[in-house]
Amino acid sequence: MSEGAAKKEERRKFQAIKGTRDLLPPETTLWSRVEQTAQEVFTLYGFGEIRLPIFEETDLFARSIGLETDVVSKEMYTFEDRNETSVSLRPEATAAVCRAYIENDMQQWPQPVKLYTIGPMFRRERPQKGRYRQFYQIDAEVLGGSDSPAIDAELIEMVMTLFDRLGLEGTQLHINSIGDKNCRPKYIELLRAELRKVKDKLGPDSQRRMETNPLRVLDSKLESEHEVIEKLPRISQHLCDTCRENYDQVKRQLALRGIAYTQNFRLVRGLDYYSRTTFEITAKGLGSQNAVCGGGRYDGLMELLGGPPTRATGFAIGQDRLILSLQEAGKTPAPQGRDVYIAWMGEKAYATAIRAAKNLRAAGFTVELPPVEQKFGKALGQAVKLRARYALILGDNEVSSGEWTLKTLATGEQAKFAEGNLLEYLKKNL
RNA sequence: GUGGGAGUAGCUCAGCUGGUAGAGCGUCGGACUGUGGCUCCGAAUGUCGUGGGUUCAAAUCCCAUCUCCCACCCCA
Known part of the structure; x- marks a missing residue:
């Protein structure tokens, strides 16, 4: 390396990895508010927090999400640990929650076990609006117990309540049933057969998906394909009796709770483990990635991971998108202010200022104490x-x-207080 | 992985058909060492994203590359 090049290298500016970003104040106060509100609401529904590792054995994800x-x-960030086991940064939370359920013998707990977790996930995709390589999810799962449709409905009620409290605008709930291992394979074959008949009317993407994952064709965004798709057989007409009964019950349970929904036969989840009820919530201001929450039932997953047969359902909120939507609606918090700014002058006053700051903070006021003496006007x-709000002079x-x-x-008014009376006054007026 | 758009000061941007940088805002200092948001004055910060090419001369033209944004794929 030449001297010039070395110098350049030395001066190189580091920057965040593509698809990652720093979250700064005052935006972070919105993030905290969202997380706190989620905790409050989830607690009302009896959910407890679980904190999980950020990486797991690669095989856990491969098996649950689907090879x-x-x-x-x-899309996974996969690397070899020093002992040569393959590990991956988690691309979603459900698999790890299930692993934890099995590993900690939670089937011995009162069922169902209701858990939520908040944190970053990682997928190596091309970033765009509302999509990052490190993104954040608020995740809730109901594990064990029955597969009662009431559980799915209450879960949806919970997330809608959260969105409501946060003032999220333009939410729309879409629901669907994608059947179970009895009826879905049959439907997929039927769908594939029908798709082959209209193959020449489909674009290259859909022609490919027709073979790899026919359900996805239903979700195509191409206007030109919509007419063909409308005429395809729908899974709702091909559910087995138990699945149909289940789906009807979910809808009835939602109605009982006064939750508006639209049925969307195009709603097919991409992850292998889903079955029966699936849902998605969209919101305003999100660009083309407008799903702010997605979820559904995954009754077979726990067994697949070596656990006991366990019913389960859950959802994941895209926190980045949720916050984006709130910001687009103008819900950006103001930068943090201070209750009291201490304008002090002179060494003698500084000792008093330190004492004042300590006492004010102890009483819960936010205080700014300048570290060096400043001219009064500047202070x-x-x-x-x-x-x-106030300057303490x-x-x-x-x-x-x-x-x-x-x-x-704000007003320029001044008043004198004895040290003891100051706290009283501020407590009354702040 | 594919396609489109954009990169000039901390931010928003100007810089016409080549003559090696400017404004506003912000920051800091001063006018103003016990009274603030105004005003005035001053300062700092840029290898014009990076590398190469054409040219006497490149922010400007050409090529490559990187990053960001948006969309596709897929998903939260």
């Missing part, structure tokens, strides 16, 4: 820039008289 899916075949200017006059000056920045 042939895009997620597993080309007040800083107070305004930091959006402080501490100079020689205040220290010698024991009467502190409190200035209300």
Whole structure:
């Protein structure tokens, strides 16, 4: 390397990996608010938090999500650990939740076990609006117990309640049933057969999917294919009796809860483990990736992972998209202000200022204490820039008289307080 | 993985058909060492995304490459 090149290398600016980003204040206060609200709402429904590893054995994901899916075949961050086992950054949470259920013998707990988890997931896709390589999901799962449609419906009620509390606008619930291992394979063959008949009317993507994953053809975004797709047989006409009964019950349960939904025969989940009820919630302001929540039932998964036969259903909220939608609707929080800015002058006053800051903070007020002495005018200017409500003025006059000056920045009014009375006043007025 | 658009100061951008950089906002300092959002003055920050080519001369033209944005695929 030449000297010039070395110098350049040295000065190289690091930047976040493609598809990852820094979340900064004040945006992060919105993230916290979303997470806190989720915790509150989920707690009301009896869910407990589970914290999971961010990476797992690759095989766990391969088996649960499906070897042939895009997620597993080309989107995982997979690497070899030093002991030569293949591990992967989690592309979703459900598989790990199931692993934890089995590993911790949760079938011994009162059933069903209701868990939620919040955290980053990783998929190596091309980033676009509402899609990142490190993205965040709020995930909830109901494991064990019965496969009562009431459970699916209550789960949906819970997520709708959360969105409602957050003020998410333009939400739309789409539901579908994709059958189970009895009726779905038969339907897929029927669908494939019908697709072959209209093959020449389909684009290259759909022609490929026709063989690999015929259900996905239904979800095609091409206008030109919609007419053909409308005429294809729908799975709702081909569900087995138990699945149809189940689906009807889910709809009835939603109606009982006053939850509006639209049936969407195009809604087919991409992950192998889903069966019967699937749902998706879309929201405003999201560009082409407009699903803010997706979920469904996956009764067979636990057994597939070596656990006892266990009913299960769950959903994942795309937190990035949820927040994007809130921001598009103008729900961006204001930058954090301060209750009190302490404008102090002189060494003697500084000791008093430190004491004042400590006591004010102990009482729960946000306080800015400038670390170095500033000209008085500048201090007040800083107070305004930091959006402080009050300036506490501490100079020689205040220290010698024991009467502190409190200035209300918005009005310019000032008043004197003895040290003890100041807290009283602020408690009443903040 | 495929396609389209864009990269000039911290931010938003100007820079005509080549003559090696500017504005506004913001930041910091001063006017103004006990009274703030105004005003005025001043300063700092750019290898014009990066590398190469054409040219006496490139932010400007050509090629490559990287990054970001949007869309496809797929998914939250």
